[in-house]
Amino acid sequence: MIKLLNDIRNAENSISNNSKIINTIVVLFLGIALGTFSKYLDFRQAELPCVLMAIDEAFDIHNFLGRFAIWVLIALCISIYSNSAIRASVNVFAFFVGMVASYYLYSNYIAGFFPRSYAMIWFRFTAVSPLLAFVCWYARGKSKLAFILSALILAVLFNMCFVYGFGYFSARSVLEVIVFSIGFIVLKRNSLRSSALMGTISIVLAFLLNIIIPFHFG
Numbered sequence: 679m680i681k682l683l684n685d686i687r688n689a690e691n692s693i694s695n696n697s698k699i700i701n702t703i704v705v706l707f708l709g710i711a712l713g714t715f716s717k718y719l720d721f722r723q724a725e726l727p728c729v730l731m732a733i734d735e736a737f738d739i740h741n742f743l744g745r746f747a748i749w750v751l752i753a754l755c756i757s758i759y760s761n762s763a764i765r766a767s768v769n770v771f772a773f774f775v776g777m778v779a780s781y782y783l784y785s786n787y788i789a790g791f792f793p794r795s796y797a798m799i800w801f802r803f804t805a806v807s808p809l810l811a812f813v814c815w816y817a818r819g820k821s822k823l824a825f826i827l828s829a830l831i832l833a834v835l836f837n838m839c840f841v842y843g844f845g846y847f848s849a850r851s852v853l854e855v856i857v858f859s860i861g862f863i864v865l866k867r868n869s870l871r872s873s874a875l876m877g878t879i880s881i882v883l884a885f886l887l888n889i890i891i892p893f894h895f896g
Contacts (some may be wrong), residue, residue: 693761698768705756705769709776712752716743716777717784742853747838749777751857751864753807754831757814758864770811774804817865825876828865832880833887835861842888 693701719739742748753770760766778800786792817827839854840847849855866873 698761698765701765702769702772706772706776709773709778710780712743713777713780714784717781717789719743720789738851739853742851745838745850745854747835747850747854747857749774750835750838751861753811754814754835754861755864757811758818760811760815763812763815766811766815767808771804771808774800774807778804820868825867825872828867829876829879830883832858832861832865832876833883836880836884837888 720743753773756769756773757766760769778797782792782797782800813827814831817824817831835858838850839858840849842848862873862877865876867876
């Protein structure tokens with residue numbers, strides 16, 4: 679435990695306070711931009727420029743952004759590439775505050791409606807996101823614990839990206855396939871064998887989670 683605390687402290691001291699603040703502000707504004715863009719696609723879909731309309735029709739982007747997988751992937755990347763577990767918590771929380779606030783402020787004051795029940799799901803998710811980010815940061819390590827965390831995270835992402843049951847299996851969309859692939863790359867291990875083993879274990883865990891928690895946050 680003492681070693682763990684020292685590692686966190688050393689990681690925290692490896693960048694200046696100004697850099698920490700700037701990084702968090704950048705992440706916050708990224709969340710605001712993506713939350714606003716997501717609601718804009720949802721609300722102004724019929725008014726989109728031809729290019730965006732064609733892209734949205736081909737990839738169903740506005741529904742894709744309304745599901746959890748892409749946001750979990752972004753949060754995972756922010757966590758993994760943060761300087762420490764504490765920074766991961768701060769940055770991911772800032773991202774979700776910006777994204778969720780901009781999305782529902784746009785919904786309430788521009789679109790003219792506020793979906794309270796759906797918003798509460800996102801508010802709760804935002805509230806617990808610092809803890810989840812703190813844990814996810816350790817998946818970047820080389821230990822057995824990091825390996826298990828990586829497999830578990832990938833299993834959760836698998837269940838967000840694919841739907842399956844007895845006799846059927848399909849991806850929610852091609853975009854979710856891309857999300858899962860990027861998640862695998864972000865969490866990959868040092869060797870091809872270890873990465874393949876992680877992927878295999880994650881699928882087994884995904885099937886087990888599907889039995890225990892069949893709701894995938896899709």
